Amino acid sequence: MALSVYMDEYHSSQQVCPDDVLLSWASEHEKRKGEAFQNLNKLANSNIKVNRNYSITHDGRSQAGSPRQKVKKTGSKRISMAPRSDISCTRLGGICQPHRYVCQGRYLKDKCSGAKMRQCCMPVGAWSVFCNGHHNNRVRACDVHGCGAFNSKRGNGLHKAVDLVCDDYGIVNAPFSGTLAGPVSQKDPAGNHYDGVKLLSDVHCVKIFNIRPYRYIGPVARGEAMGYLLPLQERFSGITSHLELQMCDGTDPSPFI
Incomplete structure (x- = not known):
């Protein structure tokens, strides 16, 4: 008799109400769902922060780096800028033309606009007469003391x-x-x-x-x-x-x- 009562009490203590099981499972599910949602929020916030930092850093580097852009070197020689007009040549009495053409006088560089091959051709007699009373600049011929020509x-x-x-x-x-x-x-x-x-x-x-x-x-x-x-x-x-x-x-x- 005593043994039968004890067994009945044991079985009653082991029985669990179905409503309690469902409530526990639902609570656990909601807890896990909340943790997953928080993890997603953290991950999203982290990505936004990273993107913002990258954008700020990228923009800052771009702004700081733009004035310091390196210019590709074209060589050790200096590039001389040609004049914008031929006035430097014409005011001297010269004519601007490609230097491959024959010049009766002498070519002067960096006096003409356009391509570098265009140079100023100074005609013979570009300077006025030195000596008063003479019609031209006559080179001294040879005499007993030598000759007056160049070289x-x-x-x-x-x-x-x-x-x-x-x-x-x-x-x-x-x-x-x-x-x-x-x-x-x-x-x-x-x-x-x-x-x-x-x-x-x-x-x-x-x-x-x-x-x-x-x-x-x-x-x-x-x-x-x-x-x-x-x-x-x-x-x-x-x-x-x-x-x-x-x-x-x-x-x-x-x-x-």
Whole structure:
């Protein structure tokens, strides 16, 4: 009897109400669903944060990097910008044309617009007459003391200038407009000194010897009197009186005279 009562109590304690089981399962399901929803929210917020950070960082780097963009190097040579017009050439009396064409005078670079092959052709006689009373710039011919052409033989060297025939004490005029840039002097192998003046412009630079300038500094206009020719007959009997014209860079001035 006692054993039967005990077994009945045991079985009653092990029985579970179906409603309680359903309630427990539903509660557990809702709990897991809530945890999954929270995880999804966290993941979504994380992605949004990452995207925002990337956007900010990307924009910041783009803005900071745009002024510092590297320019591709085209080489070690400098690229010179050509003039926008031909006025630099025409005001000197030249003509802009492709340098493959024949130029009776001399080509000057960087004076013409357009392609680099277009250069300024300076005609012969581009400068005005130096010596007053003469119709042209006549190069000194050979005499007992030598010849006046460029690269003519002078002792053991060559004459890197041109001698233009002038009269003793004759007025010497400026061949182009420019600026007088001070006195110049030179000495020949025999020890003779020759004085003169430097004349320069935006294009040309010349040294004129055997003259006595009226002044050594200041602007001068084309055709304006600069000074007078110093006599050479006193020191060199039989020589042709002349001034000596020398380009500052040692090139031949013949195309301009």
